[in-house]
Amino acid sequence: MEASGREAVFGAKEFRYELADLNLTRDDVVEEMGYTCEEGNERGYLCDLAEEAAELAKSNVELRGGFVVVEPDRIDIQKGSIQIDDVVFDSQPIITARLRRAEGLALFAATAGDGLEKISKELMSGDDMLKGYVIDAYASAAVEAVADKLEAELERIVEPRGWNVTNRYSPGYCNWSVAEQSKLFSFLPEAFLGITLTATSLMRPIKSVSGVIGVGENVKRQDYQCAVCDMRNCYRRRVVQSKEK
Amino acid sequence: MSELLERIAHVVEKGKVNKAAPFPPALKGEDGADELTKRAVEEGIKPQRILNEGLVVGMMKIGVKFKNNEVFVPDVLIAAKAMKAGMKHIEPFFLSKEVEYKGKIVAGTVAGDLHDIGKNILSMILQGGGWEVVDLGIDVSADKFAEAVAEHKPEAVCMSALLTTTMVNMEAVVKKIRETSPETKTIVGGAPLTADFAKKIEADFYSPDPQGALEYLNSECAA
Numbered sequence: 001m002e003a004s005g006r007e008a009v010f011g012a013k014e015f016r017y018e019l020a021d022l023n024l025t026r027d028d029v030v031e032e033m034g035y036t037c038e039e040g041n042e043r044g045y046l047c048d049l050a051e052e053a054a055e056l057a058k059s060n061v062e063l064r065g066g067f068v069v070v071e072p073d074r075i076d077i078q079k080g081s082i083q084i085d086d087v088v089f090d091s092q093p094i095i096t097a098r099l100r101r102a103e104g105l106a107l108f109a110a111t112a113g114d115g116l117e118k119i120s121k122e123l124m125s126g127d128d129m130l131k132g133y134v135i136d137a138y139a140s141a142a143v144e145a146v147a148d149k150l151e152a153e154l155e156r157i158v159e160p161r162g163w164n165v166t167n168r169y170s171p172g173y174c175n176w177s178v179a180e181q182s183k184l185f186s187f188l189p190e191a192f193l194g195i196t197l198t199a200t201s202l203m204r205p206i207k208s209v210s211g212v213i214g215v216g217e218n219v220k221r222q223d224y225q226c227a228v229c230d231m232r233n234c235y236r237r238r239v240v241q242s243k244e245k
Numbered sequence: 246m247s248e249l250l251e252r253i254a255h256v257v258e259k260g261k262v263n264k265a266a267p268f269p270p271a272l273k274g275e276d277g278a279d280e281l282t283k284r285a286v287e288e289g290i291k292p293q294r295i296l297n298e299g300l301v302v303g304m305m306k307i308g309v310k311f312k313n314n315e316v317f318v319p320d321v322l323i324a325a326k327a328m329k330a331g332m333k334h335i336e337p338f339f340l341s342k343e344v345e346y347k348g349k350i351v352a353g354t355v356a357g358d359l360h361d362i363g364k365n366i367l368s369m370i371l372q373g374g375g376w377e378v379v380d381l382g383i384d385v386s387a388d389k390f391a392e393a394v395a396e397h398k399p400e401a402v403c404m405s406a407l408l409t410t411t412m413v414n415m416e417a418v419v420k421k422i423r424e425t426s427p428e429t430k431t432i433v434g435g436a437p438l439t440a441d442f443a444k445k446i447e448a449d450f451y452s453p454d455p456q457g458a459l460e461y462l463n464s465e466c467a468a
């Protein structure tokens with residue numbers, strides 16, 4: 001029982017999605033750019049462009065995500081750092097405070113592929129910057145939606161143990177250095193999801209994300225993400241704040 | 246006459262490219278930057294005035310709104326498209342020197358970084374402000390920046406980066422430019438940068454937004 005239970009939770013898992021599987025609407029993409037698709041909106045053309053991007057995406061995204069859940073006995077979480085086996089992540093206090101009560105850790109990556117990136121680049125260097133930008137924003141929203149999906153998969157997998165999940169946290173956020181991505185990828189299978197890291201810790205395809213999610217009985221999700229971030233002049237903060245109003 | 250220039254500024258700011266363009270809906274069926282600039286040229290308004298008092302004013306307005314978070318990237322891109330449609334009618338006058346740029350800029354995303362949208366928007370806003378921009382693209386090494394500076398003799402070099410792991414590569418560029426072309430200003434920007442970082446690497450100027458760089462150029466470097 002314990003052995004098969006272990007198998008069901010720990011180790012590497014990979015998922016592939018279709019656009020229709022994602023919780024991603026035209027409105028999400030337009031909000032990503034700072035606007036809304038309300039009725040009578042004078043920027044309705046952005047909503048039309050987002051729909052065009054969605055149409056293009058159907059045959060140009062490759063939505064993949066996956067994670068490795070690391071067993072509790074391999075993990076040591078301190079204030080400001082996380083050790084897994086003999087690798088120490090200098091993930092900084094904001095993040096470790098949120099993972100402190102975790103028992104297991106899921107190291108994840110997700111990607112939307114490079115199809116839209118190529119189309120967007122082409123348009124942006126040519127005559128249609130706006131369409132290129134909307135397609136780029138669509139791809140960004142798509143990979144985030146894949147990561148949302150992964151959180152749900154993880155939740156489903158650990159639920160039988162009575163475990164909850166935290167939010168996801170990424171290298172490059174909350175003072176955790178992007179350079180630590182190489183440590184993170186060292187726990188993922190070789191060429192996981194087709195993602196590669198450059199010497200400057202940039203993932204290719206560009207529309208990819210990586211990070212860690214805590215799992216355990218005493219962890220929980222928090223809804224207000226901007227509160228933990230110190231980037232004051234971020235348009236996301238403005239979008240969140242304008243929604244709250 | 247100046248009413249026409251004001252109108253040009255307005256349609257650029259609103260992103261009305263030409264009469265047929267569907268957006269913005271409020272200007273449906275009206276002339277856009279294309280038609281109005283053509284008319285201004287035909288009416289004999291000096292092309293330099295059409296540029297400075299029409300097209301550039303429109304881009305400035307949208308740039309300031311963007312800086313103040315009143316509008317977001319899409320509006321800047323549409324305005325730039327309208328500006329471009331108007332510029333088509335002005336461009337021939339660059340050859341005859343009836344119109345001149347304020348100066349020249351070399352721009353690029355630094356080595357190890359492949360992001361170009363931020364740098365593209367920067368370039369558009371500088372062009373929209375009347376500057377000639379030589380865009381070196383992405384993943385540009387210090388040597389390539391230096392070569393471009395030697396070739397184009399720009400007033401300033403603008404560098405962009407989107408990650409903390411790549412912004413550090415700006416330091417080498419600043420150093421190289423300082424050695425090879427001390428009179429060329431170095432301007433840095435991009436999401437992970439701070440004024441402290443820019444100071445540390447001894448760049449001449451940092452701005453979180455392109456408009457800030459444009460204002461600096463206009464006041465410090467314009468001929």
Ligand code: B12
Binds near residue numbers: 202362432433
């Ligand atoms: C959308 C987004 C994504 C998308 C798409 C990313 C992409 N590159 O296409 C996705 C979800 C895939 C993503 C992933 C990641 N991201 Co991200 N992302 C963003 C976000 C929210 C917006 C970026 C964007 O497109 N902005 C729009 C463009 C137009 O803005 P810009 O490039 O900054 O340019 C503007 C200004 O900076 C300025 N400017 C730019 N250059 C210059 C130059 C000069 C001279 C001047 C004056 C001005 C100037 O003018 C431009 C117009 O205003 C930013 C946060 C933010 N709010 O900026 C984080 C951000 C860039 N990401 C960040 C990080 C860390 C990551 C990841 C590493 C996280 C992870 N571990 O998964 C990955 C890396 C992906 C990879 N391939 O390696 C960090 C980078 C900072 C750092 N720590 O290094 C940021 C800043 C968020 C943060 N933590 O604060 N990301």
